[in-house]
Amino acid sequence: MTDKTTAYQRLETQFHDICVLEDTIRILHWDQAAIMPPGGAVARAEQLSRLEVMRHEKLTASGLADDLAAVSAANLDAWQAANLREMRRIHDKAVAVPADLVAAHSRACSLCEVAWRQARQDDDFSAIVEPLGGLLDLTRAIGTARGEALDCSLYDALLRDYEPGASSSHIDPLFDDLAAFLPDFLDDVLTRQDAAGAPLSPEGPFPAEAQRALCRRMAETVGLDFDTARVDESAHPFSSGVPEDSRITVRYNEDDFGEALMAVLHESGHAMYERGRPEDWRYQPVGRARGMVLHESQSLLLEMQACRTPEFYHWATPALRDAFDGDGPAWTRDNLLRWATRVERGFIRVDADEVTYPAHVILRYRLEKAMLDGALALPDLPVAWNDGMKDLLGVVPPDDRLGCLQDIHWYAGAWGYFPTYTLGALAAAQLFQAATAADPEILLSIRHGDFDPLMRWLRQHVHGHGSCHPTDDLIRQTTGAPLAADAFKAHLRRRYLNG
Amino acid sequence: MTDKTTAYQRLETQFHDICVLEDTIRILHWDQAAIMPPGGAVARAEQLSRLEVMRHEKLTASGLADDLAAVSAANLDAWQAANLREMRRIHDKAVAVPADLVAAHSRACSLCEVAWRQARQDDDFSAIVEPLGGLLDLTRAIGTARGEALDCSLYDALLRDYEPGASSSHIDPLFDDLAAFLPDFLDDVLTRQDAAGAPLSPEGPFPAEAQRALCRRMAETVGLDFDTARVDESAHPFSSGVPEDSRITVRYNEDDFGEALMAVLHESGHAMYERGRPEDWRYQPVGRARGMVLHESQSLLLEMQACRTPEFYHWATPALRDAFDGDGPAWTRDNLLRWATRVERGFIRVDADEVTYPAHVILRYRLEKAMLDGALALPDLPVAWNDGMKDLLGVVPPDDRLGCLQDIHWYAGAWGYFPTYTLGALAAAQLFQAATAADPEILLSIRHGDFDPLMRWLRQHVHGHGSCHPTDDLIRQTTGAPLAADAFKAHLRRRYLNG
Numbered sequence: 001m002t003d004k005t006t007a008y009q010r011l012e013t014q015f016h017d018i019c020v021l022e023d024t025i026r027i028l029h030w031d032q033a034a035i036m037p038p039g040g041a042v043a044r045a046e047q048l049s050r051l052e053v054m055r056h057e058k059l060t061a062s063g064l065a066d067d068l069a070a071v072s073a074a075n076l077d078a079w080q081a082a083n084l085r086e087m088r089r090i091h092d093k094a095v096a097v098p099a100d101l102v103a104a105h106s107r108a109c110s111l112c113e114v115a116w117r118q119a120r121q122d123d124d125f126s127a128i129v130e131p132l133g134g135l136l137d138l139t140r141a142i143g144t145a146r147g148e149a150l151d152c153s154l155y156d157a158l159l160r161d162y163e164p165g166a167s168s169s170h171i172d173p174l175f176d177d178l179a180a181f182l183p184d185f186l187d188d189v190l191t192r193q194d195a196a197g198a199p200l201s202p203e204g205p206f207p208a209e210a211q212r213a214l215c216r217r218m219a220e221t222v223g224l225d226f227d228t229a230r231v232d233e234s235a236h237p238f239s240s241g242v243p244e245d246s247r248i249t250v251r252y253n254e255d256d257f258g259e260a261l262m263a264v265l266h267e268s269g270h271a272m273y274e275r276g277r278p279e280d281w282r283y284q285p286v287g288r289a290r291g292m293v294l295h296e297s298q299s300l301l302l303e304m305q306a307c308r309t310p311e312f313y314h315w316a317t318p319a320l321r322d323a324f325d326g327d328g329p330a331w332t333r334d335n336l337l338r339w340a341t342r343v344e345r346g347f348i349r350v351d352a353d354e355v356t357y358p359a360h361v362i363l364r365y366r367l368e369k370a371m372l373d374g375a376l377a378l379p380d381l382p383v384a385w386n387d388g389m390k391d392l393l394g395v396v397p398p399d400d401r402l403g404c405l406q407d408i409h410w411y412a413g414a415w416g417y418f419p420t421y422t423l424g425a426l427a428a429a430q431l432f433q434a435a436t437a438a439d440p441e442i443l444l445s446i447r448h449g450d451f452d453p454l455m456r457w458l459r460q461h462v463h464g465h466g467s468c469h470p471t472d473d474l475i476r477q478t479t480g481a482p483l484a485a486d487a488f489k490a491h492l493r494r495r496y497l498n499g
Numbered sequence: 500m501t502d503k504t505t506a507y508q509r510l511e512t513q514f515h516d517i518c519v520l521e522d523t524i525r526i527l528h529w530d531q532a533a534i535m536p537p538g539g540a541v542a543r544a545e546q547l548s549r550l551e552v553m554r555h556e557k558l559t560a561s562g563l564a565d566d567l568a569a570v571s572a573a574n575l576d577a578w579q580a581a582n583l584r585e586m587r588r589i590h591d592k593a594v595a596v597p598a599d600l601v602a603a604h605s606r607a608c609s610l611c612e613v614a615w616r617q618a619r620q621d622d623d624f625s626a627i628v629e630p631l632g633g634l635l636d637l638t639r640a641i642g643t644a645r646g647e648a649l650d651c652s653l654y655d656a657l658l659r660d661y662e663p664g665a666s667s668s669h670i671d672p673l674f675d676d677l678a679a680f681l682p683d684f685l686d687d688v689l690t691r692q693d694a695a696g697a698p699l700s701p702e703g704p705f706p707a708e709a710q711r712a713l714c715r716r717m718a719e720t721v722g723l724d725f726d727t728a729r730v731d732e733s734a735h736p737f738s739s740g741v742p743e744d745s746r747i748t749v750r751y752n753e754d755d756f757g758e759a760l761m762a763v764l765h766e767s768g769h770a771m772y773e774r775g776r777p778e779d780w781r782y783q784p785v786g787r788a789r790g791m792v793l794h795e796s797q798s799l800l801l802e803m804q805a806c807r808t809p810e811f812y813h814w815a816t817p818a819l820r821d822a823f824d825g826d827g828p829a830w831t832r833d834n835l836l837r838w839a840t841r842v843e844r845g846f847i848r849v850d851a852d853e854v855t856y857p858a859h860v861i862l863r864y865r866l867e868k869a870m871l872d873g874a875l876a877l878p879d880l881p882v883a884w885n886d887g888m889k890d891l892l893g894v895v896p897p898d899d900r901l902g903c904l905q906d907i908h909w910y911a912g913a914w915g916y917f918p919t920y921t922l923g924a925l926a927a928a929q930l931f932q933a934a935t936a937a938d939p940e941i942l943l944s945i946r947h948g949d950f951d952p953l954m955r956w957l958r959q960h961v962h963g964h965g966s967c968h969p970t971d972d973l974i975r976q977t978t979g980a981p982l983a984a985d986a987f988k989a990h991l992r993r994r995y996l997n998g
Contacts, residue, residue, distance in 0.1 A: 017549055020545055020546055020549040021549065023542065023545075023546055024523065024527065024546045024549075024550065027527065027530065027546070028523065028526065028527075031526065031530065035729065036744060037725060037726055037727055037728055037729055037744055038726050039724070039726040039727030039728075039743045039744060040727065040740075040741070040743050040744025042743065043522065043741050043742075043743045043744055044744070046519055046522075046782075047519055047522055047523045047526070050516055050519040050520065050523075051523065054553060225538070226536060227536055227537050227538040228536055228538030228539065229536055229538075230534065230536055241539075242539070242542050243542075244538045244539050244541065244542045245535060245536055245538060245539025245542055245543070283545075
């Protein structure tokens with residue numbers, strides 16, 4: 001074998017290639033979800049599957065394992081040591097799963113996602129049971145293999161695909177805390193809201209073209225640069241692409257511009273996190289996104305924390321009036337802010353307000369654990385979904401499109417993903433509290449549509465660290481406390497009960 | 500070693516992967532040219548370069564060479580033997596070029612293409628000299644390496660990247676024949692055209708939205724299915740994607756709908772060729788497109804042969820009137836056909852009529868050979884271009900945007916590509932002559948906008964053969980004669996002098 005420095009350098013070269021492959025996969029995924037004609041589904045599944053296998057082959061090549069074994073962190077600087085830790089984590093996860101399982105899973109994801117689009121359109125859950133069943137079996141096989149290798153449960157192994165180090169044993173008490181807090185809190189908020197009278201809804205129609213222009217303006221205001229980004233449309237808004245080429249999508253509801261407005265702020269938060277990491281670290285594991293909890297914290301910090309404040313509506317009210325020639329009592333700053341922070345029991349997670357959102361996530365968290373461990377059979381999902389909605393939110397969706405067919409995640413293979421939304425919401429509240437306490441300029445600037453002080457703080461304290469620190473460490477260092485529900489609950493009380 | 504059948508099967512598996520990689524490269528190229536934000540250029544160059552290198556690594560792996568050496572065509576059926584011949588051709592081409600040269604060339608192509616977009620917009624040839632010079636050096640290095648391995652000239656080695664088996668020694672007499680025929684013929688056509696009086700130009704503006712709908716209708720009429728295709732916009736119309744997911748682009752000139760109309764017919768011809776090959780052969784070399792001569796013959800057969808006939812305008816005239824609310828003397832069938840077949844000396848290749856087009860190609864053929872062998876220095880290209888235009892067509896472009904910056908090819912690394920346009924035009928004339936002679940139903944059906952008989956004939960005689968036969972053999976089998984200029988010249992005489 002060669003000396004240790006060389007082994008580390010070889011690892012950097014190998015992981016550079018792996019990162020580039022991941023980037024191509026992201027672009028092809030974006031294309032599939034945003035613009036691909038439906039007939040391309042089988043060929044795209046083939047492409048993505050082969051790329052996943054090539055990535056897997058590179059990660060599991062014997063030379064890479066030898067180099068990982070040969071390098072000692074003692075000979076590396078702190079950044080290199082963090083990079084090596086990430087390399088090992090990614091490698092260990094990959095070697096746990098055989099290549100043919102990776103290929104079969106990737107193909108099943110692509111095909112099930114396409115079948116879901118049709119089933120959702122037709123409101124026909126029965127049509128998706130078979131492809132979803134096949135995908136679930138493969139997901140379980142992957143979770144089992146990884147769980148054995150990483151010495152954790154099947155579910156935790158899946159969770160860690162999205163959030164390294166996460167575990168049910170940490171999530172359960174946080175979610176129990178929220179589940180205990182929210183029902184009474186929701187009652188209080190709705191009572192107070194009813195007493196104050198409903199805000200006026202701005203009257204549409206709001207033409208897609210005007211919404212498109214507004215979304216562009218909003219994205220630019222928070223920091224997106226259209227030389228390095230696109231905003232397109234898809235059934236389910238999402239963020240993909242690469243840091244220099246962000247691909248975010250929204251959907252335009254001509255009766256309610258709020259959907260696209262909040263989606264573009266949310267997805268821009270994701271894109272800014274991608275863009276804000278150090279360029280020099282671009283193609284190394286330590287330079288990649290830490291995980292979905294921090295990622296989601298960045299989208300929610302914009303969408304829910306910064307952009308539903310009185311300060312934001314000070315600037316946004318004239319912008320919204322301009323966009324739609326809005327005039328009259330529905331278009332006052334006070335009414336628009338009340339409209340943007342109205343709370344209601346609804347069916348759709350992506351349209352949910354921040355008070356009811358955790359209930360949607362807790363439902364999915366419970367259901368996916370039950371499906372994975374076999375306690376809930378797939379054909380029974382619609383009934384279990386509706387029962388859960390009744391228990392947690394007091395409403396029952398009239399059909400599966402508004403119920404268990406609404407989200408892409410399970411149908412695209414993302415099991416264990418949902419908890420990161422609510423963990424991200426908690427992190428967003430905790431980070432925004434820390435940011436605004438540290439720099440009063442942040443909120444003052446947002447009053448004038450200037451997000452630079454906020455983005456500067458986020459780059460310094462969050463984006464710029466890449467994957468150097470585990471999420472919990474980063475949050476503790478930055479906010480002085482471990483991730484908890486306190487800041488989130490304080491935020492909700494302040495916004496909805498003391499407002 | 501294992502037995503021969505197994506070696507062949509291993510080869511099929513390997514080449515399947517290679518074909519899938521090529522498909523992903525095609526989608527990423529489409530994205531780059533059609534929709535990518537400019538800031539993504541460097542990252543995309545990195546992605547494409549790594550994918551090219553992975554393709555190259557697979558093609559040059561020692562196991563693959565061993566299997567190619569071990570298999571004997573005697574043990575294979577005719578289809579497998581043709582597939583093996585294609586595998587060997589592709590392999591021999593690849594092993595001639597070292598991987599680092601492939602990577603450097605791919606990166607240089609992506610970056611030079613992006614620089615060209617800016618230089619063209621700014622009409623600043625000097626800005627592109629440096630990136631183009633770097634790309635030319637790498638192109639020359641590749642051509643030299645391949646020429647040595649394949650025992651042909653540097654230029655023929657580049658040509659064969661687009662058309663297997665092509666050589667200057669076949670092209671020169673064909674082009675000399677045309678160069679001798681066309682100048683006098685062009686004079687005769689222009690004299691006759693002047694005597695008849697200019698056709699009336701339909702008066703715009705023609706809104707992009709209406710052109711978009713027309714292009715969709717035209718594409719569907721010739722056989723494209725929008726479940727497996729997209730039509731988008733780009734500066735230079737092109738066709739890419741994969742058979743089940745065609746990606747064609749056009750550009751909308753609001754003063755002249757003819758540009759987009761002819762572009763969509765042209766690019767649809769390419770897409771139909773991709774779509775028309777056997778699905779079972781999809782991921783094997785023998786199932787891929789034969790080469791750019793046949794590819795271009797299929798686009799020109801639609802654009803120039805079938806869709807500038809009186810029969811086509813019988814159906815298309817009311818369609819065009821509908822699209823733009825056209826009315827009056829410019830919108831008669833006779834005038835529209837005369838307008839679609841007007842001939843003039845112009846600057847732009849893609850807008851050229853079929854009479855002057857070969858002159859544009861002959862110019863580029865001569866210039867690229869001169870640049871490759873060093874007889875023409877890059878900074879002298881604009882002057883040489885303008886001199887050549889004067890000699891061949893009698894006009895001099897007023898700026899480089901209308902001159903040597905107009906085409907993407909050289910700037911994207913496609914040296915040796917241009918001759919295939921005119922070879923394709925000759926093949927299109929020869930094939931259309933054979934098709935309409937064999938089945939009179941073809942033209943009768945086009946009168947009613949029914950392209951099924953034509954497409955059936957093309958699938959049977961051209962598309963369905965994939966790469967089973969060399970282009971020359973296929974044309975000889977299908978038309979009874981080797982590829983020559985006779986049918987093309989007869990076609991021009993019939994359309995422009997006996998009309």
